[in-house]
Every structure is written in C-alpha cells, then in structure tokens.
Amino acid sequence: MNAIAEKYAEDGVASVFLYTNEAHPAEHFPHLTSMEQKFHHAAALRDELGVSRPILVDALDGPCHRAYGSMPNMTWIFNRAGQAIYKSDWTDANSVANALEYYLDISRRRKDRESLAPFTVQRLDYRNADRLAFFKGLTRNGRQAVDDFIKAFGLPPKEFHWEDRDSADDAD
Amino acid sequence: MTSELLRQYNYDEFLPEKFMPWMRFEESPALGVAAPDFPLWRLEDRARTLLAEWWSKNLYLVVEFGSFT
Numbered sequence: 001m002n003a004i005a006e007k008y009a010e011d012g013v014a015s016v017f018l019y020t021n022e023a024h025p026a027e028h029f030p031h032l033t034s035m036e037q038k039f040h041h042a043a044a045l046r047d048e049l050g051v052s053r054p055i056l057v058d059a060l061d062g063p064c065h066r067a068y069g070s071m072p073n074m075t076w077i078f079n080r081a082g083q084a085i086y087k088s089d090w091t092d093a094n095s096v097a098n099a100l101e102y103y104l105d106i107s108r109r110r111k112d113r114e115s116l117a118p119f120t121v122q123r124l125d126y127r128n129a130d131r132l133a134f135f136k137g138l139t140r141n142g143r144q145a146v147d148d149f150i151k152a153f154g155l156p157p158k159e160f161h162w163e164d165r166d167s168a169d170d171a172d
Numbered sequence: 173m174t175s176e177l178l179r180q181y182n183y184d185e186f187l188p189e190k191f192m193p194w195m196r197f198e199e200s201p202a203l204g205v206a207a208p209d210f211p212l213w214r215l216e217d218r219a220r221t222l223l224a225e226w227w228s229k230n231l232y233l234v235v236e237f238g239s240f241t
Contacts, residue, residue, distance in 0.1 A: 001236055012231030017238065018212065021194075024186045024241040031184040035213075042215045045240045053236075055215040056223075062181050064210035064223065065237055069200030070181075072191075073238040078227040084207045089197040091236050103232055118204050141241045148186035 001075075002052045004093050008100050012107075019045065019057045020065040023072035024149065026142030035060055048140075077103070092127040135160045 005015035019042040025031040032038050038057055045051050058064045068076060069089070075096055077086035086099045109116060135156040138145040143162070150156065183190035201207055209224040227233040 001234075005234070008232075008234075013234060014226060014230035014232070015234040015236070016226060017236050019215070020237050020239050021182050022239050022241045023191070025184055026241065029241050032182040033178075039213075039215060039218065041240045046215065049240065056212040056221065056226075057215055058210070058212055060182070061178050064208075064212060066181070066194070066196075067201070067208045067210065068237065069197040070194040071197050071237065073236070074197065075237070076235045078207060078223075078233045078235065080228060080231060082207050082209070082224055082227050083205060084201060084203050085232075087197075087200060087203065091238070096234060100232065100234070107231060120203060138241075145186065145241060152186060152188055 001091065001093050001096070002050070004097050004100070005053050007097070008104075011100075011104055013100060013104075015053045017045070017051050017053050017055045018064065019055055020070075020072070021062055022141075024138055024141050024145040026138075026145035026148075028140065028142040032060060079103075088125070090127060092125060095125040095127070098125075132157045132159050 001015070001017075005013075008015075019038065022029055022031055022041070029041055029044070032041070035057070038060060042055050042057050046055055062070065068074070068087075071089050073091045075086075075088045075091040076084050077096070077099060079085050085103065086096075088095055106116065135146065135149070138149055139162065146156070146162070180190075181194070207223075207227075209222055212221055212223060213219065214221055223235075226235075
C-alpha cells in the first residue's frame with residue numbers, strides 16, 4: 001500500500017493509514033487502554049512495519065472505525081466531495097490500484113466534458129492468502145495472538161514453527 | 173464514551189465472542205452519498221484533524237484502516 005501511495009501521489013491521490021483497535025492483541029501489543037498507548041502502537045506501526053503514509057489515530061473508543069463498519073483491515077476511497085466511492089472489507093493493493101486507475105480515468109473523461117452518471121456495482125475481488133506469512137506476522141504480537149487465532153480458526157500450516165517468528169524478541 | 177464500550181471495542185483476546193460483534197461491514201455507509209466525518213489525531217504531532225480535511229484537499233483519498241496487530 002505504501003507503493004500505491006507513492007505511485008498515485010502525483011495524480012492527486014492522497015493515502016493515509018487510520019489507526020484502530022488492536023485486532024490480535026497479545027503480550028507485545030496488548031489491548032488499548034489509553035490514547036498514549038494508542039500513539040505508541042501507531043509509532044511502532046510506522047517504525048517497525050514501515051508504514052510511510054501519514055498515520056491518523058482514531059479516538060480510543062473508535063467512533064470513526066465503528067461508523068465505517070469496524071473491520072480490522074478495510075480500505076475506503078473518498079472523492080473530493082466527501083463521498084465514499086469504493087469500500088473493501090479487506091485491504092488488497094491490487095484491488096485498490098485497479099480502482100484508482102478506474103477513477104483517474106473517470107476524472108480524465110470529466111475533463112473532456114463527457115456526460116457521466118454514477119451507478120453502483122458489486123464485485124468479488126481476490127487477495128493473496130498466505131497463511132504461513134500471516135501466522136509469522138502474528139508472532140510479532142506475542143504468543144497469545146497465535147494461540148487465540150488457533151482457537152478461533154484452527155491449526156496453522158504444518159510449515160509454521162514458533163521458532164520461525166518474525167520478532168527476535170519473545171515475551172516468554 | 174462509556175467504559176463498557178471502551179472495553180468491548182478494545183477487546184483483550186481474539187475470541188469470536190469478542191471480535192465478531194464488530195464485523196459490521198454490511199452496516200457501513202453507502203457509496204455515493206455524503207460520508208460521515210470524524211475528528212482524528214495525526215501521529216506525527218498529535219494535532220487534531222478531520223477526515224474531511226483530507227478528502228477535501230485531494231482528488232481522491234485512500235484510507236486504510238488497521239493496527240499493528
């Protein structure tokens with residue numbers, strides 16, 4: 001998503017990351033209890049996970065996140081008039097890039113004074129589903145995040161071993 | 173902001189009974205109409221801003237929601 005932000009910035013597309021609640025709280029990044037902690041976690045997202053887009057932090061009870069459906073990693077696109085024109089219950093860079101190409105073309109057609117009328121379309125997009133990488137990502141949060149996910153959705157891929165964790169630190 | 177809402181929204185375990193109540197994408201705002209605006213805080217300087225300030229200054233605004241975890 002950082003690459004998408006850079007690619008389309010010159011076309012007038014701004015990109016931000018909106019910090020929400022913790023989806024998979026664990027020892028290293030527990031559930032949020034204060035704004036100070038929320039800013040601290042958001043800084044870790046920037047510094048450790050490399051999110052280079054501006055990060056905007058929602059209030060502690062998540063009014064913005066909740067109003068937009070409170071999914072853990074969704075993406076929305078807004079136009080200058082303040083209308084949502086794209087919403088996705090999961091973030092996928094290919095899907096977002098595909099949408100931006102379409103909307104930038106719409107902007108060009110408007111400049112050419114083409115008469116356009118909006119309509120709504122529903123579409124099923126597809127994302128990469130690398131369960132091994134996902135489980136390795138959970139290890140950054142702490143062992144509880146892995147254990148909770150296994151309880152909810154079953155065992156990880158057989159290739160996954162706790163020792164393969166992404167983080168060099170282990171709270172245990 | 174009630175303490176119960178704070179506790180439930182910021183759940184402490186990824187358990188279905190705790191996270192499933194927040195999966196409300198089907199209830200989210202419709203496309204093509206005025207979107208709800210909210211105050212937010214910039215990480216870089218903790219200054220208050222509005223979502224509308226960002227969408228009003230750009231042709232399009234991409235907003236990814238998420239967290240470290």
